[in-house]
Amino acid sequence: MLSSKEAGVTVKKSENFSDWYIQVVMKAGLADYAPVKGFIVLRPYGYAIWESIRDILDKRFKETGHQNGFLPVLIPESLLSREADHFAGFTPEVFWVTKAGNNDIGERLALRPTSETLAYSIFSKWIASYRDLPLKINFWNTALRAEIKATRPFVRTSEFLWQEGHTVHATEEEAEQEVMQILGIYRELIEDILAVPSVRGYKSDKEKFVGAKYTTTLEGMMADGKALQMGTSHHLAQNFSKPFDIKYLGKDTAEHFAWQTSWGVSWRLIGALIMVHGDDKGLILPPKVAPVQVVIVPIHKDKDAEMVKQKAKEISDELKAAGIRAHLDDRDEYTSGWKFNEWELKGVPLRINLGPRDIEKGQVEFVRRDNREKMLSERGKLVETANLLLSSVQQALFERAKALLLSLITIPKDYTEFKTTINEKGGFVPAGWCGNQDCEEKIKEETGADIRVIPFEQDKMPQTCILCNGEAKKLAYFGRAY
Amino acid sequence: MLSSKEAGVTVKKSENFSDWYIQVVMKAGLADYAPVKGFIVLRPYGYAIWESIRDILDKRFKETGHQNGFLPVLIPESLLSREADHFAGFTPEVFWVTKAGNNDIGERLALRPTSETLAYSIFSKWIASYRDLPLKINFWNTALRAEIKATRPFVRTSEFLWQEGHTVHATEEEAEQEVMQILGIYRELIEDILAVPSVRGYKSDKEKFVGAKYTTTLEGMMADGKALQMGTSHHLAQNFSKPFDIKYLGKDTAEHFAWQTSWGVSWRLIGALIMVHGDDKGLILPPKVAPVQVVIVPIHKDKDAEMVKQKAKEISDELKAAGIRAHLDDRDEYTSGWKFNEWELKGVPLRINLGPRDIEKGQVEFVRRDNREKMLSERGKLVETANLLLSSVQQALFERAKALLLSLITIPKDYTEFKTTINEKGGFVPAGWCGNQDCEEKIKEETGADIRVIPFEQDKMPQTCILCNGEAKKLAYFGRAY
Numbered sequence: 001m002l003s004s005k006e007a008g009v010t011v012k013k014s015e016n017f018s019d020w021y022i023q024v025v026m027k028a029g030l031a032d033y034a035p036v037k038g039f040i041v042l043r044p045y046g047y048a049i050w051e052s053i054r055d056i057l058d059k060r061f062k063e064t065g066h067q068n069g070f071l072p073v074l075i076p077e078s079l080l081s082r083e084a085d086h087f088a089g090f091t092p093e094v095f096w097v098t099k100a101g102n103n104d105i106g107e108r109l110a111l112r113p114t115s116e117t118l119a120y121s122i123f124s125k126w127i128a129s130y131r132d133l134p135l136k137i138n139f140w141n142t143a144l145r146a147e148i149k150a151t152r153p154f155v156r157t158s159e160f161l162w163q164e165g166h167t168v169h170a171t172e173e174e175a176e177q178e179v180m181q182i183l184g185i186y187r188e189l190i191e192d193i194l195a196v197p198s199v200r201g202y203k204s205d206k207e208k209f210v211g212a213k214y215t216t217t218l219e220g221m222m223a224d225g226k227a228l229q230m231g232t233s234h235h236l237a238q239n240f241s242k243p244f245d246i247k248y249l250g251k252d253t254a255e256h257f258a259w260q261t262s263w264g265v266s267w268r269l270i271g272a273l274i275m276v277h278g279d280d281k282g283l284i285l286p287p288k289v290a291p292v293q294v295v296i297v298p299i300h301k302d303k304d305a306e307m308v309k310q311k312a313k314e315i316s317d318e319l320k321a322a323g324i325r326a327h328l329d330d331r332d333e334y335t336s337g338w339k340f341n342e343w344e345l346k347g348v349p350l351r352i353n354l355g356p357r358d359i360e361k362g363q364v365e366f367v368r369r370d371n372r373e374k375m376l377s378e379r380g381k382l383v384e385t386a387n388l389l390l391s392s393v394q395q396a397l398f399e400r401a402k403a404l405l406l407s408l409i410t411i412p413k414d415y416t417e418f419k420t421t422i423n424e425k426g427g428f429v430p431a432g433w434c435g436n437q438d439c440e441e442k443i444k445e446e447t448g449a450d451i452r453v454i455p456f457e458q459d460k461m462p463q464t465c466i467l468c469n470g471e472a473k474k475l476a477y478f479g480r481a482y
Numbered sequence: 483m484l485s486s487k488e489a490g491v492t493v494k495k496s497e498n499f500s501d502w503y504i505q506v507v508m509k510a511g512l513a514d515y516a517p518v519k520g521f522i523v524l525r526p527y528g529y530a531i532w533e534s535i536r537d538i539l540d541k542r543f544k545e546t547g548h549q550n551g552f553l554p555v556l557i558p559e560s561l562l563s564r565e566a567d568h569f570a571g572f573t574p575e576v577f578w579v580t581k582a583g584n585n586d587i588g589e590r591l592a593l594r595p596t597s598e599t600l601a602y603s604i605f606s607k608w609i610a611s612y613r614d615l616p617l618k619i620n621f622w623n624t625a626l627r628a629e630i631k632a633t634r635p636f637v638r639t640s641e642f643l644w645q646e647g648h649t650v651h652a653t654e655e656e657a658e659q660e661v662m663q664i665l666g667i668y669r670e671l672i673e674d675i676l677a678v679p680s681v682r683g684y685k686s687d688k689e690k691f692v693g694a695k696y697t698t699t700l701e702g703m704m705a706d707g708k709a710l711q712m713g714t715s716h717h718l719a720q721n722f723s724k725p726f727d728i729k730y731l732g733k734d735t736a737e738h739f740a741w742q743t744s745w746g747v748s749w750r751l752i753g754a755l756i757m758v759h760g761d762d763k764g765l766i767l768p769p770k771v772a773p774v775q776v777v778i779v780p781i782h783k784d785k786d787a788e789m790v791k792q793k794a795k796e797i798s799d800e801l802k803a804a805g806i807r808a809h810l811d812d813r814d815e816y817t818s819g820w821k822f823n824e825w826e827l828k829g830v831p832l833r834i835n836l837g838p839r840d841i842e843k844g845q846v847e848f849v850r851r852d853n854r855e856k857m858l859s860e861r862g863k864l865v866e867t868a869n870l871l872l873s874s875v876q877q878a879l880f881e882r883a884k885a886l887l888l889s890l891i892t893i894p895k896d897y898t899e900f901k902t903t904i905n906e907k908g909g910f911v912p913a914g915w916c917g918n919q920d921c922e923e924k925i926k927e928e929t930g931a932d933i934r935v936i937p938f939e940q941d942k943m944p945q946t947c948i949l950c951n952g953e954a955k956k957l958a959y960f961g962r963a964y
Contacts, residue, residue, distance in 0.1 A: 032604060034554045035561055036591060041604055044549030044619060051550065067526035068533065072516045072641045073555065073593075073624065074577075079517055092583040095556075097593065099578040100628035109518060111555070111579065111593075122514060122523055131815050137526060142555065146582035159554045333613050 008341055012280050017224040018152075024274055025153045028283045028346050038151040038158035042267075045346065048291035049270055050161055054140060056193055056289075057163065057265070060185045066136040066165060073141070074109040075118045082117055082243045089210030090114065093145040095158075111144040116211065116236075116262055119166045120244035127168060127258065129249040135168040136178070143266075154271030155228070155482050162266035168246060168258045172237070175259035179233045182263045183216050186231040194269060195286040195398040196220050196276050197405045198230060199428065199477055201455035206437055209262075213237035219453040219477065221405045222275040225426020227452045227481040230272055233263035271482075276401050277370075283347030284369050286397050287390040292327040294319055294386055295348045299336045299355040312354045315364065315382060322383040324390070344369060349393045350386065370396050409477075415466050418478070422447045428479045430455075432462030432472030439467040449478040490823050494762050499706040500634075506756055507635045510765045510828050520633040520640035524749075527828065530773035531752055532643055536622060538675055538771075539645065539747070542667045548618040548647065555623070556591040557600045564599055564725045571692030572596065575627040577640075593626040598693065598718075598744055601648045602726035609650060609740065611731040617650040618660070625748075636753030637710070637964050644748035650728060650740045654719065657741035661715045664745045665698050668713040676751060677768040677880040678702050678758050679887045680712060681910065681959055683937035688919055691744075695719035701935040701959065703887045704757040707908020709934045709963040712754055715745035753964075758883050759852075765829030766851050768879050769872040775807040776868055777830045781818045781837040794836045797846065797864060804865040806872070826851060831875045832868065852878050891959075897948050900960070904929045910961045912937075914944030914954030921949040931960040 009027060013020045025031050030046030033039075042050065058068070074097060081087040095111040098104060112118070123135060144159045151157050165182065169175045183200065190196050198218040202208075208215035212234040220228045240246070241257040250256050277284040287293050296316050300308040309330050319326035327348075329339050336353075343351055351367045358365055362379045366386070370393050377385035408427030412418040421429050429449065433439065443466075444450045454476050461475040491509060495502045507513050512528030515521075524532065540550070556579060563569040577593040580586060594600070605617060622645050629640045636642075647664065651657040665682065672678050680700040684690075690697035694716040702710045722728070723739045732738050759766040769775050778798050782790040791812050801808035809830075811821050818835075825833055833849045840847055844861045848868070852875050859867035890909030894900035903911050911931065915921065925948075926932045936958050943957040 032607065035558050035600070035603060036554065036556050039554040039556065041554065042552035043608075044551050047550045047552050050552070068529050069526050070524035070529050070532070070643060072518065072521040072523065073626070074518050074521065074641070076517050094583060095579045095591075096581040097577045098580045099590075101574040101576060101630075108581075109577075118517070121517060125514065126525075144555070148583075159556070161552060 007338075008345055009280060009282050013223065013278065020278075020280075021275060022153070024278050024282050024345075030270070030274075030283075031153045036158075038147050040153045040157050042161075045291065046270065049273070049285070049289060050267055052289045052291060053189070053194075053269060054163070057185070057189055058140075060188070061138050061165070064181060064185070065134075066138050066167075069137045069139055071112070071115050071118055071122075071139055071141070073112050073144075075112055075115075076107050076109055078107060079117045079121055080110050082121075083211050083240055086116065086211035090145070093147065095144050095146055112141070113145045114143055114262075114264075115139060115141075115164055116166065116240055117244070120240050120246060120260070123166070123168055124244050124246045127246055127248050130170055130251055133168060133170045133248055133258065134174065134178075136165070137167070138163055138165040152271070152482070154267050154274070160266045160268070162264050164264045165262060167261045168241070169260070170248065170250070170256070170258065172259045175235060175237070175261050178261045179216055179235045179263070182233045182261070183218070183231075186218055186233065186263075186265060189265070190218055190220070190230055190269065190272075191398065193286065193288045194273055195288075195394060195401055196230070196272050197398065197402045199405075199453050199455055201453040201457075201477075203232070204437075204440060204451040204454060204476070206440055207451060209234045211236065211239050212262075213239060217453050219428075220272050220276070221408050221428060221479075222272070222482070223404060224275070225408055225480075227428065227479040228268065228272055228275070229452070229481065230269060231263075231265040234261060236260040236262060276404065277397055278347070281341075282345035284397065285347040285349060287349045287394045290347070290349055291325065292346075292348045293325040293390055294327070294350045294352060295343045296326065296328045296352045296354060297336055297339050297343070298328075298330055299353055304356050308354060308356060308359065311359050312352075315352060315354065318382055319386060322387075324383070324386055350389055368393055370400075412466065418466055419447050422449045422478070422480065426480060428452065428477045430460070430475055430477050431466035432464050433474045433476040434465035434468055434470040435473035436465075436468070436470070439465055443467055443478065447478075448480050450481065451476045452479045452481060453477045490827055491762060491764050495705065495760065502760075502762075503757060504635070506760050506764050506827075512752070512756075512765075513635045515635075518640075520629050522635045522639050524643075527773065528752065531755070531767070531771060532749055534771045534773060535671070535676075535751060536645070539667070539671055540622075542670070543620050543647070546663060546667070547616075548620050548649075551619045551621055553594070553597050553600055553604075553621055553623070555594050555626075557594055557597070558589050558591055560589060561599045561603055562592050564603075565693050565722055568598065568693035572627070575629065577626050577628055594623070595627045596625055596744075596746075597621060597623075597646055598648065598722055599726070602722050602728060602742070605648070605650055606726050606728045609728055609730050612652055612733055615650060615652045615730055615740065616656060616660075618647070619649070620645055620647040634753070634964070636749050636756070642748045642750070644746050646746045647744060649743045650723070651742070652730065652732070652738070652740065654741045657717060657719070657743050660743045661698055661717045661745070664715040664743070665700065665713075668700055668715065668745075668747060671747070672700055672702070672712055672751065672754075673880065675768065675770045676755055677770075677876060677883055678712070678754050679880065679884045681887075681935050681937055683935040683939075683959075685714070686919075686922060686933040686936060686958070688922055689933060691716045693718065693721050694744075695721060699935050701910075702754050702758070703890050703910060703961075704754070704964070705886060706757070707890055707962075709910065709961040710750065710754055710757070711934070711963065712751060713745070713747040716743060718742040718744060758886065759879055760829070763823075764827035766879065767829040767831060769831045769876045772829070772831055773807065774809040774828075774830045775872055776801055776809070776832045776834060777825045778808065778810045778834045778836060779818055779821050779825070780810075780812055781835055786838045790836060790838060790841065793841050794834075797834060797836065800864055801868060804869075806865070806868055832871055850875055852882075894948065900948055901929050904931045904960070904962065908962060910934065910959045912942075912957055912959050913948035914946050915956045915958040916947035916950055916952040917955035918947075918950070918952070921947055925949055925960065929960075930962050932963065933958045934961045934963060935959045
């Protein structure tokens with residue numbers, strides 16, 4: 001058995017962010033490396049967080065008229081290559097199946113890097129008339145992209161859990177509304193549930209989804225000053241409906257090509273959670289997504305063990321009955337100190353330490369994970385206090401993350417300061433941009449920063465491009481990113 | 483737009499079972515063919531049935547202490563081959579990835595045909611002491627096996643949705659209990675929810691899971707006299723823990739190899755549902771698994787359209803509030819006749835036809851899908867009647883399926899009758915078996931029937947082997963199968 005110290009995180013978040021991150025992922029029991037480089041396995045605790053995210057999102061998708069479906073993982077090369085830009089974008093990272101058993105297969109098969117091509121070749125069979133529209137289908141699956149860059153659990157892996165939504169509409173406006181409705185659902189999930197603030201807007205043409213007319217994004221800022229793309233929603237216009245022949249007979253009895261969208265978020269959101277909220281003790285989970293919201297640790301000597309455990313169980317049952325995800329840790333093989341460390345490492349938002357004295361006094365001691373403050377509650381107000389504290393932790397995490405984001409937005413007075421900021425501090429650097437891809441590329445080359453997002457809010461647009469001093473067309477947020 | 487007749491099933495179940503099955507799958511909107519041969523796509527209605535099955539099973543798994551996890555789809559060849567029998571069993575049907583982008587990868591990677599090898603190479607890192615046991619993890623994913631035999635949606639496809647459970651225990655007895663507990667959970671799902679009766683018992687050594695000590699199975703009987711393996715639960719003993727080095731330090735401070743189980747059910751269960759319950763009009767779904775339990779079709783002339791729709795919506799809302807999955811079909815583009823056919827095709831257990839006269843009289847007309855009987859209920863007893871009828875349909879489907887199963891069990895007086903039965907009638911043919919694999923293989927060769935299941939109930943064991951007339955060791959159920 002490891003000592004509590006070995007089992008805990010041994011590096012500080014502020015000193016070696018990268019090692020700290022890996023230790024949190026591994027030691028909190030979220031994930032482990034798979035035998036193939038760049039792939040990970042999710043342990044039950046990590047998967048439970050994904051289940052929370054999935055269930056919340058799935059409910060919202062269904063409430064807004066989306067349904068789920070299933071697509072195979074294998075896509076024939078001829079289909080993947082039908083939209084040229086799309087193929088060119090994905091082909092360097094496609095895994096190819098070339099054999100089945102001992103036989104060469106004919107045409108090679110791609111492991112799904114994303115399903116536009118497969119989905120749309122099939123949608124075209126399902127859509128005949130306006131009566132069949134809109135078609136709004138979501139797929140919970142994995143995507144596979146052979147990563148050449150350094151991989152990192154959740155943030156960049158060669159296979160990742162995600163959802164991909166694909167919709168077909170009669171008009172361009174409807175497709176636009178869909179793009180924005182989904183972005184709104186993602187915002188709710190990311191900000192209100194995961195407590196991670198974001199900057200929302202458009203991707204530049206260079207950074208948009210290959211094959212899209214435009215891409216909208218939610219961009220987050222991690223504690224080390226690097227940005228993370230947390231979700232994207234694409235307007236595909238008729239870029240796919242034409243090569244994939246998705247046509248419908250309108251009420252006007254004429255044939256029209258349909259308008260489409262696609263959108264997705266992945267387990268990257270778990271990476272965001274860790275990087276934004278975690279501290280030197282480990283993970284800190286926002287209550288709304290935590291698989292365990294309150295852990296109860298009975299503290300006792302042998303003589304009153306049964307009595308304390310019994311009372312602890314009553315507390316656990318009462319919390320569960322009130323809809324709170326409570327867990328009673330009554331393991332005998334571990335000390336209370338070990339348990340405290342373990343649950344802090346796992347980021348459980350609230351802990352109840354229950355000893356004989358608390359029972360005697362009719363009180364309950366809560367410990368908050370986010371600021372480690374203790375609070376005594378009357379036993380009779382157990383559920384009420386737990387709910388108050390959970391919502392207070394949720395709020396505090398968002399505010400702390402918001403303050404972090406704001407502290408990492410630096411408006412540069414010129415390109416020299418732009419470069420210094422990117423190199424020394426990181427974060428988002430909002431600047432004027434002439435809209436020219438040459439400037440975008442040169443900045444990337446010289447600083448490693450690209451345009452993360454062109455925010456919807458453009459009211460503070462500088463007059464000139466940060467690089468060429470030509471007239472600014474857009475306010476863009478530059479930054480280095482995962 | 484298709485005519486109602488074209489949209490419906492055009493062959494009889496009794497005349498061409500195979501075509502009938504494909505038409506039901508396609509026309510009820512459950513699935514469609516994918517571009518790669520042997521692969522299918524699930525449409526939302528088909529996926530919704532899978533979601534029902536998944537949610538019910540997932541709840542039971544969690545109640546019994548199982549947790550979910552995630553494993554990648556790619557398994558290195560060296561890992562897949564570590565247990566020799568297992569590898570020999572799966573290798574003819576493995577899809578191999580040999581390239582990533584434009585590069586050859588080193589060792590080739592198998593697309594998961596099943597995850598024992600991958601899971602156990604990782605479990606061995608997670609298990610150190612008795613404190614880490616039992617470990618009970620389930621994975622909801624797909625498995626890929628390149629099918630050489632004729633494929634059929636849900637029943638035999640080269641990729642299929644399933645769950646695979648993998649557990650590790652300190653003792654052989656605990657592993658045995660797990661095998662049987664899971665078989666019990668499968669029985670509940672298959673009989674009590676899907677209304678499909680089964681014969682439960684062991685597989686013969688020839689038919690067991692490659693690498694298992696023994697396999698338990700639930701064997702179903704389809705309406706055409708062919709058996710379908712609906713779920714299996716395997717005792718792996720130490721067959722994998724030894725090559726994969728899954729050891730734990732016991733309370734006795736000695737090291738022990740662990741004991742293991744694995745088990746799974748797939749979307750094949752949807753195939754069973756269709757084949758057992760469906761009729762010439764299409765699908766018939768057992769209420770407990772039906773995505774829509776009651777469909778309400780308003781019937782009206784133009785003048786009272788709004789009033790009838792309003793009342794229909796009240797009925798739909800009232801049913802939903804009572805926890806019944808109701809759907810109001812208020813589409814204007816289709817006639818009532820078209821809607822009746824469509825919902826019959828889709829197998830919705832109950833339909834409410836609501837017209838102005840019903841509203842006037844304060845009554846509701848229900849139509850049962852299983853026997854097409856109509857029943858009038860007082861409007862005030864809407865929910866009560868719906869619940870009664872739903873449970874009555876559920877029961878009736880099971881009884882009908884049970885009668886079907888019993889009618890397809892034929893005890894032969896000798897091997898001649900055995901062969902005639904297999905050839906002319908099909909079904910299960912219970913017979914004495916000497917336990918010799920030669921007899922098992924010869925029967926398979928001569929009749930196409932194999933041992934589907936050696937039932938747990940052995941009290942009616944014949945005295946002699948049906949083939950060699952040697953002493954019978956087992957009562958075995960023979961049959962041809964999907």
